[in-house]
Amino acid sequence: MNVAPKRLLSFVLVVALVTGGFAAATTTATADSSVLLVHTEVSPTQPTTDANFTVSTAVTNAEDSDSRFAIKRVTVFDENGDERRTQLNETGTEGWVPAGVTKTVNHSVGIDEAGTHELLVRVRLVSPTDGVRTVERTVPVTVRQPHPVLGMQFATTVAGSPTNATVRVANGLDAPVRNVRLSLDPEKTTFRTRSHSFATVGAGAERSVSVGVSGETNGSETVRATLSYDYNGTRYTTTQRLTGEFVQPTNPGRVTLTNLDVEPAGDSLRIRGTASNPGGSNVTGVTVSVRDSETVRPGANSSDFFVGRIGPSDFGTFETRATAEANGTVTVPIHVSYVVDGVERETVRRVTYTQPANDGETEDSSGGLPVELLGGAALVLVGGAVVWRVRGGT
Structure with missing residues (x-):
């Protein structure tokens, strides 16, 4: 899965409270009035569909306030009309906020559908003097498609032998990406070239590079790939982790x-x-x-x-x-x-x-004359005389 950097979508909700209750205004609070000041801010302007972003709600009690209040609940919705409202995240009781203190509530949210969305932030506050109050603000946000997708595949190779890796850049966006820079950082192998560039990758198009690989070309390899590019006049950078398997041939040469x-x-x-x-x-x-x-x-x-x-x-x-x-x-x-x-x-x-045994002579253990087989006859010592005994003859 391609993981893009988290995009920070900040909603700064500043609530200045003084005695006398809540009132909505766009001016600075005075000593004898109650002012509710709400400010929203979105950054960057285009989060992506493949990563969560953070919604931060900051609630501030004014320095000169003689009241205190508590954040009872903060809820973030994807507002597409009441019938299609989707709750993205919610936080329960956050405790009291004394005078001069700012309390920030963070929510991690994600939107899977590209396009323009209207987010609704609902804050429920509790005051000892005014009871429960609800503050709502909406802000439009455009969620775009993910970064161009990176992929990697190794050529079939015998373990330990040099091979090649094919690294692909697939642009699924609705416009070309330009001035593309790709940096590859492998964990255990050595890539012959680690930096590559393309002038442009068209919308719906794909570009690839072939890189020589050596070293421990067995098992799997993980590569930290950093892609920088221009899209609709804005520079983006994404880091993705690519994993590939070294596949050995089914029947390699051997002796x-x-x-x-x-x-x-x-x-x-x-x-x-x-x-x-x-x-x-x-x-x-x-x-x-x-x-x-x-x-x-x-x-x-x-x-x-x-x-x-x-x-x-x-x-x-x-x-x-x-x-x-x-x-x-x-x-x-x-x-x-x-x-x-x-x-x-x-x-x-x-x-x-x-090895065959040695063919040497063997002496009689009694120390007498040796007995030799010569053809079918035997030379035998009998009573001090030597006689021939012929076998099978007459």
Whole structure:
């Protein structure tokens, strides 16, 4: 909702009381007369329909008054004929007003319908000598349409990547606005340009600007927008808070590693696989490498593999090397980095590999000669002599 600054509509009701009762007049009070002086004032001349304004009623008891009185009730109406009179606000008993004291009663009121309205202020006063008296005054006021409406929308983007914001100025007034100045103050992001201007925005027309945005482009952003413009010869300024959501693409580009295979290659391990992009946008600068762990380290001069650009629903193959630092099963961290929509991303995939056991000779636990299987025969020590025993033969 667009909130314009509150417009102050002041009604100054000055009631000078002396002994002898109430009388309406436009002259200054004298020592032997009773004078009721009422003065009304409206500022500014055109409140708006989108914000409340304040009706202030000031009641003053004259310095030389020897009477006191109380404000019993103050009521503000939108007066459009008795049948259409609308009560806007009312205040109950406000207490006594001694001599030389001014008491002010404030009412916050709002009018939703643009056009000329006649406001009626009704003040009910109580005096110990004159009882209850009612004073009414009317004043015309013109309520105009709201300020031009501001709106903001962010382009679809991956969280954290630069994007653009479109800020619109829509003039719903009945005349052009001129010399338009727009200032933008974001809360958490950085706007490349923060001040903009238009010579004119026609009645019922719309103008917009596109602004580069960087920084924390995730979640939502609130921008304090200040708009100044000339309308029918009067300069107006309104401040509105604009909120926009950063919307991520439904299927952004990303890299996944599949078909991973680890095999020995000399004194190192060779890792092969596929870097796939299942997303709907390009990824660039794809690089696959081996990272250190407790059981492996990157292979010398061959641990990084540059895949490059991978299009949507496309893939690239890679080969990299690692050196085992332990026997048995080792864990190889495979790191992949890439850029999508101007933002660098990275992920790590871990794959395990069990190295084959060593093929060394094993001695007999009794300390005797070793037994070797040679084809289908066995060399056996029997009674100090060596004989051949052939299995399955004759």
